[in-house]
Every structure is written in C-alpha cells, then in structure tokens.
Amino acid sequence: MPLLDWLNKPASLQTARLVSYRLLECVPALGYGATPNANLLIQGDNLEALKALLPLYAGRIKCIYIDPPYNTRSAFEHYDDNLEHxxxxxxxxxxLELLRDLLAEDGSLWVSIDDHEGHYLKVMLDEIFGRKNFIANVVWQKKFSPQNDAKWLSDTHDHIHCYAKDKSIWHPNLLPRSLKQEGNFQNPDEDERGVWVSADYTCAKSKDERPNLYYAITNPNTGEEIWPATTRVWAFDRTSHERNVANDLLWWGKTGANSKPRFKKFQTDIQQGTVPVTIWFHQEVGNNQDGRRESLVFNKIEPFSTPKPERLIERILHIATNPGDWVLDSFLGSGTTAAVAHKMGRHYIGVEMGDHAVTHCQPRLQKVVDGEQGGISKAVNWQGGGGFTFCRLGATVFDEYGMIDKAIRFPTLAAYVWYLETRTPWIAPDTLSPLLGIHDSTAYYLLYSGILGDRRPQGGNVLTQTVLDGLPKHPGKRVIYGETSRFGAGRLAAEGITFKQIPYDVRVG
Structure with a gap:
C-alpha cells in the first residue's frame, strides 16, 4: 500500500505515545441541566484530551465526526488555519491514531475536508485505519450558487471521508424514504397486497454468459412470444419466472400489451428505508448559510465562518449510530455535533481548546437543554431535557520524573492501570475494591491510596501475607500493583502472582 511521507513524519508517529496523561477536572459552574451527566464538554488541547479519554472510553465510541482546520491559508477567526502543509x-x-483507539469495533469515523488537504488525508487515513476499512467519500454540496469572483472554478463542495474501525462488521442504518420516493408506490391493478413499484425484468448479461436466463416468455394478454434484447437476459431462470407468473408479479402495462414485462415489488416487501448514497445535496442536508444562521441563534456577535448545518450532522449520526450510542467530536467548533447528538438521544463528548468552548459551545448546549427550536429540533420533536458536564484538562498523572501526582486518587489510577494491561476502558463499580476486574482469565489488583483502609506508608499499599489473605480470591493468574512486595520471586511464582511496583511499572503508552 502506498504511504504518504512528509517532513517530520517520524516524529509525528511517536507523538501520540509521548503525550502525557492528564486529569479531567469538572467545572460545576459551567455544567448545565441534569448534572453530573455522562455528556462531556471539554475545554483543552484535543490531543491531550483524547489521551486523557483513552482509559475510560477506548473502544466505546460508536461514531466520531471531526471538522478539522482545512489548511486553506485563510485567516479564520477562531483557528490558526494557516499551517504549513x-x-x-x-x-x-x-x-487520528488516538481517535482510532477510541472507536468501537463496529464504529465509524467521518472527517470533513476540502480539496486542499482532502486527498493527502485519504492516504493518511488508509495508513492508520487500513485501506480495506475505507467506506466512502461523501460529496456534500456546501454552496448552492456559484461564486462569480472565483479566479478559477467556483468551489461548491466538501468531502466527508468515512472509515470503519472494522468494515467487516460495520453496517450503515438505512435512511427514511422521502415523500417523493413514497409517491412512486402505486396500485394501478388494484392488487390486494397493496401498493408497489415496477422494476426491470432483465439484467445486463449476454446469452453467452447466462444461457439459462435467455429464453422466450409469453405475454398472456396477447399470446406474443417475448425474448430479451440480444445484450440482455431475463433476471430470473425459467423455474423462478413460472413462480413469478403464478404469484401475479409481472406487469404488462395498463392495457396488458407492453412488449416487455416489469417486475412488481410491493412496499411491504421492500426494506423500510433507502441505502445512503455518496452525494448529499444542500436541499437534503443544508449548506454553509444554514449553518451560519443556526450559529447566530447562540452568538450574534462572533458567529463562526463556516459552521456545519445541523441537518448534515443528523444525516451522519442517523447512518452511523442508534439512540444511546457514544458520539465524539474533538474539533467541536461552534458545538453543532454535540447539539445534534443531544437532540437525537446520543451520548456525546465534545472537545474545544479555545475560549469559545465557553463563549460558543456551552451557551449553545445550554439552550439545547432548555429546548431551543432551531436546526433539527422540529424534525426530531426536540422538547428539551438532559444535561452535560463541563471539564477542563488538569494536572498530568505523572510528573517529569515519572512519579504519580499526589493528587491522583484510586479510581483515576485504576482506570490507567486497567487500560495499560487490557487496552479496554475501566468501568468503575459502585463499591471500590482492590480487584479491578478479570480480563482473559487474569485478575488485576491495585493497592493504592488507602483502598484497604490503611493509609500508612507501610500499610495497605504493600503486598504482605495479611494483605494477600484479604484480597478477593481468584484461582488463575494474578497481577498486583502496589508500593512494594514482601514476597520474593519464588513465593510470587508459587502464588501465580506478577507484582508490579508503583510508580515504576505504571507506564501507560
């Protein structure tokens, strides 16, 4: 597979691994509605935020949509969009590496981009996600009229690259049928089975390719013997055709004298929806002007230049998620993805680094909770409700010497240790225990921060016989993290224990 190369690529391949883990600190004054709430709005650098989310959300996000800076050498008000290539x-x-790790196995990534970097991005995504996991390049009509001042060609579209975490298990949801499509179903012969549409009764094969599909059929109304065109064959073999005739599935026209039959497909037999296509017109999903008008509702002084319309994000979330699924946008911008996810009953995480996380995103989500009626609200019958938690990035988990910050408490370190060992998120139980869980027949324990009720330096954080006797039992292999161990290598082996010392063996990469 061809790979993209650029200046400083070797360093960028190590960046995600070297990013420090940081704490997420809640800001109660900026949360809103039913709080604390699973929905998160995070202010901070998205690279550090994504790393901080890994221990709790790796493999849990069903859909990721991002609208990164397009690198167009334009002076965007809220972004440095003038980065060298x-x-x-x-x-x-x-x-993108961290986003891949956050995706569920049946999840998908959607990235908006234009022609300046879109094709380079495609090659990069092929490398990170695997070319076999490419789903489609959706073309979105972002403008509906030409720019007469364009120097060359008037730019009217953006790309949306779609990748699956694992294409073999990812499947899109069908889109609702439009009123126009529903109008195509009729019942001119008053068939008691209901309305239907007609389909071609032939297919594009030659009689040499499929001789069993090339035969004569008889029009029952005229007695005429009918053959398919020389470049085509019937879509059914003789046995299936006879069954179609017996089931009254052929349509010869209102007079019954058509020279070719058509096949009746009843609405009740057709899947309730349509397969998504790769060209999305502005009449269906909105355009840049719609997005700008929607953002004016939340900030009339400093609207974003090119916010995405809510209908565009609704289309993506409808295809890629179901109610209750997790949605992530790490370039949240004006907050559209979070707003749409909230109205559609999805859980969401939105990340923004600038002040507009407070000046734009937070007020917008607050109004969504209150039941605002812009965007898709009427289409989804949004009445308000729910809430979100506002967080900022706090201290790093490890200092410059690799020591654990003294402010770190048991649940935080437990999440990192569990992710380090299993690469899966840790779901904290209602009652904390030194036993973090069992993964692939191995039990993982953490002796830290007085979890055993003894905060002395040589107390419950040290593996002793008394401590071991008090731990929840497990018949298989055990991995125990602690301050130190009083057991020698032989005793640990006899007990089936791998001991790892805090902080030296806690290296989450």
Missing part, C-alpha cells in the same frame, strides 16, 4: 499532516496524524 507538513505541519498540518503532523498535527493530524497522532490525533
């Missing part, structure tokens, strides 16, 4: 690629690579 190699810098842009180096900025995107580690973020």
């Amino acid at each position: 190699s810098q842009w690629l180096s900025m995107m690579y580690p973020r």
Whole structure:
C-alpha cells in the first residue's frame, strides 16, 4: 500500500505515545441541566484530551465526526488555519491514531475536508485505519450558487471521508424514504397486497454468459412470444419466472400489451428505508448559510465562518449510530455535533481548546437543554431535557520524573492501570475494591491510596501475607500493583502472582 511521507513524519508517529496523561477536572459552574451527566464538554488541547479519554472510553465510541482546520491559508477567526502543509499532516496524524483507539469495533469515523488537504488525508487515513476499512467519500454540496469572483472554478463542495474501525462488521442504518420516493408506490391493478413499484425484468448479461436466463416468455394478454434484447437476459431462470407468473408479479402495462414485462415489488416487501448514497445535496442536508444562521441563534456577535448545518450532522449520526450510542467530536467548533447528538438521544463528548468552548459551545448546549427550536429540533420533536458536564484538562498523572501526582486518587489510577494491561476502558463499580476486574482469565489488583483502609506508608499499599489473605480470591493468574512486595520471586511464582511496583511499572503508552 502506498504511504504518504512528509517532513517530520517520524516524529509525528511517536507523538501520540509521548503525550502525557492528564486529569479531567469538572467545572460545576459551567455544567448545565441534569448534572453530573455522562455528556462531556471539554475545554483543552484535543490531543491531550483524547489521551486523557483513552482509559475510560477506548473502544466505546460508536461514531466520531471531526471538522478539522482545512489548511486553506485563510485567516479564520477562531483557528490558526494557516499551517504549513507538513505541519498540518503532523498535527493530524497522532490525533487520528488516538481517535482510532477510541472507536468501537463496529464504529465509524467521518472527517470533513476540502480539496486542499482532502486527498493527502485519504492516504493518511488508509495508513492508520487500513485501506480495506475505507467506506466512502461523501460529496456534500456546501454552496448552492456559484461564486462569480472565483479566479478559477467556483468551489461548491466538501468531502466527508468515512472509515470503519472494522468494515467487516460495520453496517450503515438505512435512511427514511422521502415523500417523493413514497409517491412512486402505486396500485394501478388494484392488487390486494397493496401498493408497489415496477422494476426491470432483465439484467445486463449476454446469452453467452447466462444461457439459462435467455429464453422466450409469453405475454398472456396477447399470446406474443417475448425474448430479451440480444445484450440482455431475463433476471430470473425459467423455474423462478413460472413462480413469478403464478404469484401475479409481472406487469404488462395498463392495457396488458407492453412488449416487455416489469417486475412488481410491493412496499411491504421492500426494506423500510433507502441505502445512503455518496452525494448529499444542500436541499437534503443544508449548506454553509444554514449553518451560519443556526450559529447566530447562540452568538450574534462572533458567529463562526463556516459552521456545519445541523441537518448534515443528523444525516451522519442517523447512518452511523442508534439512540444511546457514544458520539465524539474533538474539533467541536461552534458545538453543532454535540447539539445534534443531544437532540437525537446520543451520548456525546465534545472537545474545544479555545475560549469559545465557553463563549460558543456551552451557551449553545445550554439552550439545547432548555429546548431551543432551531436546526433539527422540529424534525426530531426536540422538547428539551438532559444535561452535560463541563471539564477542563488538569494536572498530568505523572510528573517529569515519572512519579504519580499526589493528587491522583484510586479510581483515576485504576482506570490507567486497567487500560495499560487490557487496552479496554475501566468501568468503575459502585463499591471500590482492590480487584479491578478479570480480563482473559487474569485478575488485576491495585493497592493504592488507602483502598484497604490503611493509609500508612507501610500499610495497605504493600503486598504482605495479611494483605494477600484479604484480597478477593481468584484461582488463575494474578497481577498486583502496589508500593512494594514482601514476597520474593519464588513465593510470587508459587502464588501465580506478577507484582508490579508503583510508580515504576505504571507506564501507560
């Protein structure tokens, strides 16, 4: 598979691994509605935020949509969108790596981009996600009229690259049928089975390719013997055709004298929806002007230049998620993805680094909770409710010497240790225990921060016989993290224990 190369690529391949883990600190004053709430709005650098989310959300996100800076050498008000090409690629690579790790196995990534970097991004995504997991390049009509001042060609579209974490298990949801499509179903012969549409009764094969599909059929109304065109054959073999005739599935026209039959497909037999296509017109999903008008509702002084319309994000989330699924946008911008996810009953995480996380995103989500009626609200019958938690990035888990920050408490370190060992998120139980869980027949324990009720330096954080006797039992292999162990290597082996010392063996990469 061809790979993309650029200045500083070797360093960018290591960036995600070297990013420090940081704590997420809640800001109660900026949360809203039913709080604390699973929905998260995070203010901070998205690379550090994505790394901080890994221990709790790796493999849990069903759909990721991002609208990164397009690197167009334009002076965007809220972004430094004038990055040199190699810098842009180096900025995107580690973020895409972390996003891949956050995706569920049946999840999908959707990235908006234009022609300046879109084709380079495609090659990069092939490298990170695997070319076999490419789903489609959706073309979105972002403008509906030409720019007469364009120097060359008027730009009217954006790309949306779609990748699956694992294409073999990812499947899109069908889109609702439009009123126009529903109108195609009729019942001119008053068939008691209901309305239907007609389909071609032939297919594009030659009689040499499929001789069993090339035969004469008789029009029952005229007695005429009918053959398919020389470049085509019937869509059914003789046995299936006879069954179609017996089931009254052929349509010869209103007079019954058509020279070719058509096949009746009843609405009740057709899947309730349509397969998504790769060209999305502005009449269906909105355009840049719609997005700008929607953002004016939340900030009339400093609207974003090119916010995405809510209908566009609704289309993506409808295809890629179901109610209750997790949605992530790490370039949240004006907050559209989070707003749409909230109205559609999805859980969401939105990340923004600038002040507009507070000046734009937070007020917008607050109004969504209150039941605002812009965007898709009427289409989904949004009445308000729910809430979100606002967080900022706090201290790093490890200091410059690799020591654990003294402010770290048991649940935080437990999440990192569990992710380090299993690469899966840790779901904290209602009652904390030294036993973090069992994964692939191995039990993992953490002796830290007085979890056993003894905060003395040589107390419950040290593996002793008394401590071991008090741990929840497990008949198989055990991995125990602690301050130190009083057991020698032989005793540990006899007990089936792998002991790992805090902080030296806690290296989450």
